[in-house]
Amino acid sequence: MASKSSKARVNNARTKLDAARARDRRQAVRKRNVTIAVSLVGVFAIVIGVFLMVGRGSEPDGTAVAAGESQYVRADSHQLTTAADGKVSLVEFLDFECEACKAAFPLVEKLRTEYEGRVSFVVRYFPLPGHFNAERAARAVEAAAQQDKFEEMYQQMYRTQTQWGEQRTPADDYFRGLAQGLGLDMAAWEKAYDDPATLARVNKDVADGKALGVSGTPSFFLNGQALQIESEEQMKAAIDAALNS
Amino acid sequence: MRHSTAELSPAGDEETDGRPFPGALPWLLLVGGLVGFAAAFTLTVEKIALLKNPDYVPSCSINPVLSCGSVMKTPQAEVFGFPNPLIGMAAFAVVAAIGAAMLAGAEFRPWFWAGLQAGVTFGVLFVHWLVWQSLYAIGALCPYCMVVWAVTIPLFAYVTTVNLRRTRAGRLLADYHAVALTAWFLLIVTLITIRFWDYWSSLL
Numbered sequence: 001m002a003s004k005s006s007k008a009r010v011n012n013a014r015t016k017l018d019a020a021r022a023r024d025r026r027q028a029v030r031k032r033n034v035t036i037a038v039s040l041v042g043v044f045a046i047v048i049g050v051f052l053m054v055g056r057g058s059e060p061d062g063t064a065v066a067a068g069e070s071q072y073v074r075a076d077s078h079q080l081t082t083a084a085d086g087k088v089s090l091v092e093f094l095d096f097e098c099e100a101c102k103a104a105f106p107l108v109e110k111l112r113t114e115y116e117g118r119v120s121f122v123v124r125y126f127p128l129p130g131h132f133n134a135e136r137a138a139r140a141v142e143a144a145a146q147q148d149k150f151e152e153m154y155q156q157m158y159r160t161q162t163q164w165g166e167q168r169t170p171a172d173d174y175f176r177g178l179a180q181g182l183g184l185d186m187a188a189w190e191k192a193y194d195d196p197a198t199l200a201r202v203n204k205d206v207a208d209g210k211a212l213g214v215s216g217t218p219s220f221f222l223n224g225q226a227l228q229i230e231s232e233e234q235m236k237a238a239i240d241a242a243l244n245s
Numbered sequence: 246m247r248h249s250t251a252e253l254s255p256a257g258d259e260e261t262d263g264r265p266f267p268g269a270l271p272w273l274l275l276v277g278g279l280v281g282f283a284a285a286f287t288l289t290v291e292k293i294a295l296l297k298n299p300d301y302v303p304s305c306s307i308n309p310v311l312s313c314g315s316v317m318k319t320p321q322a323e324v325f326g327f328p329n330p331l332i333g334m335a336a337f338a339v340v341a342a343i344g345a346a347m348l349a350g351a352e353f354r355p356w357f358w359a360g361l362q363a364g365v366t367f368g369v370l371f372v373h374w375l376v377w378q379s380l381y382a383i384g385a386l387c388p389y390c391m392v393v394w395a396v397t398i399p400l401f402a403y404v405t406t407v408n409l410r411r412t413r414a415g416r417l418l419a420d421y422h423a424v425a426l427t428a429w430f431l432l433i434v435t436l437i438t439i440r441f442w443d444y445w446s447s448l449l
Contacts, residue, residue, distance in 0.1 A: 029420045037423040044431050169300060196444035199309045
């Protein structure tokens with residue numbers, strides 16, 4: 001009787017011990033499970049952080065300047081005309097939906113034919129957030145530029161601004177029509193229009209503009225000097241002065 | 246001695262006949278099902294609005310990357326000839342109902358679990374095909390669709406873990422479920438980050 005009960009007691013103790021061991025193992029596993037998961041997230045965050053820092057180092061907000069370019073004129077900036085000697089450049093930060101830019105458009109068109117070959121006319125995108133379709137317009141032009149139709153699309157935007165401007169609904173279809181009118185490869189244009197890289201390209205111009213203190217449009221820079229233009233004569237005088245200096 | 250019964254067959258012990266996550270799985274099914282249903286329902290409503298008015302801008306078209314509109318108009322959005330979210334509305338409602346039934350004490354036969362397994366497997370495969378299409382064919386992310394991705398993956402992961410509980414792989418999954426799920430999510434987040442890196446970094 002006595003031996004039987006002691007055996008049962010030993011058995012009981014063993015079961016208890018096993019249960020305790022199993023519990024310890026479960027606790028250890030649970031802890032390891034959480035630790036590894038949290039470490040994974042940590043490693044991920046560190047990797048992203050490093051890439052962001054590296055990206056910033058080489059291109060802090062798009063303000064780093066490669067050889068042969070400036071914050072005014074980048075290697076990928078669109079030039080309506082290019083000066084043979086590259087001495088004088090007139091940079092315009094513009095918004096396709098802005099009425100003042102539309103007002104300046106005929107003057108720029110006139111001046112760029114007049115100074116063809118002597119002055120580089122450079123266009124930088126600066127869509128203002130208040131203009132509902134300005135960013136779309138910039139993307140539409142950039143998408144056309146990828147098919148070498150920058151100039152045509154740029155002109156179309158100002159010529160048709162009254163048709164699509166000042167509206168609070170997306171003008172995608174209108175811009176699609178413009179692209180079609182220029183005989184573009186529509187599949188390629190659509191793809192570029194929706195491509196995040198196209199928007200990034202537009203935003204790169206915006207980042208440069210902001211860094212240069214642009215807050216409104218149109219903003220002109222003649223050889224890196226901000227121009228306050230009141231008349232055609234003034235603009236010409238400033239360009240002539242730059243050409244003769 | 247008083248605690249011995251509890252110690253001998255602790256709840257959720259995968260070595261015994263019990264299922265892992267006995268407390269959490271019904272809630273996961275119920276909440277996951279409801280969240281998935283809400284996302285699918287919203288997408289369906291947006292789709293109807295878009296059909297009524299082609300110029301309609303869905304509430305989740307925020308920018309070129311986060312945009313339902315461009316995603317919803319693609320052929321991938323109706324692979325089987327009708328809008329995908331209709332599948333989601335039906336399927337997630339069933340998942341939620343199963344979770345609620347379990348909370349009410351229901352027990353299911355193996356064939357029922359096999360059916361649930363078939364459903365979540367189809368769901369997870371479909372969702373990954375959509376992730377792939379969204380990233381590399383369409384080039385945009387639709388926020389409501391991503392909600393569906395985010396609930397389908399854990400639903401599949403935990404239902405599978407429970408169904409595999411008698412296998413070695415199943416026990417390993419039950420032990421390291423958080424690791425598996427975190428790695429899975431991070432993989433997709435990494436793909437998204439890489440694919441749209443230009444865009445994300447232009448926001449900074």
